[in-house]
Structures are given as structure tokens and as C-alpha cells.
Amino acid sequence: MRLSERQDEVLADLEIIFLEEGFRTITIAELAARTKCSKRTLYDIAPSKQDLVILVMTRWLSRIRHLGWTGALEHDDPVK
Numbered sequence: 001m002r003l004s005e006r007q008d009e010v011l012a013d014l015e016i017i018f019l020e021e022g023f024r025t026i027t028i029a030e031l032a033a034r035t036k037c038s039k040r041t042l043y044d045i046a047p048s049k050q051d052l053v054i055l056v057m058t059r060w061l062s063r064i065r066h067l068g069w070t071g072a073l074e075h076d077d078p079v080k
Contacts, residue, residue, distance in 0.1 A: 003045065006037070006041075010037050010042070010045065011045065011055070011056055011059060013035040014035060014056045015056050017034060018057070019060070027049075028042055028043075028052075031049075
């Protein structure tokens with residue numbers, strides 16, 4: 001799925017919220033208010049809060065994995 005620049009910004013904001021506060025009790029309405037977007041924008045990104053959380057965490061883990069591989073490729077010595 002291709003996301004707009006604004007949707008990427010919203011996902012970045014959601015990542016911060018989820019990592020700092022969790023996602024269990026927060027509602028879509030609260031997320032929309034805190035990311036300064038409409039609920040429709042969130043539902044355009046993912047069809048449910050659960051799917052939104054999965055998308056945000058998948059993007060976060062992918063970025064972490066990429067940083068790990070990039071760091072590993074910088075060294076010939078496996079210990080480094």
C-alpha cells in the first residue's frame with residue numbers, strides 16, 4: 001500500500017504514542033485528536049485499531065531490522 005506524506009507523518013506520530021504509552025486503552029478518536037487528523041484518515045490507513053497497531057509495529061520492526069543489517073555490514077569482524 002502506498003501512503004501519502006501525511007499518512008507517513010501520522011504513522012510516525014502513532015509510533016511514538018504506542019511505544020511511550022501503549023495502545024490497549026487508547027481509542028481511535030483519541031488517536032485522531034492527538035495526531036491532528038480525522039478518524040477517516042486513520043481508517044484510510046488501516047481498517048481497525050488492531051490493524052493500525054500491527055502496521056505501526058511492523059514498520060518499526062522493519063526499520064530496526066534494516067538498521068541492524070546496515071550496522072552489521074559496516075564491519076568484517078563478527079564481534080563488532
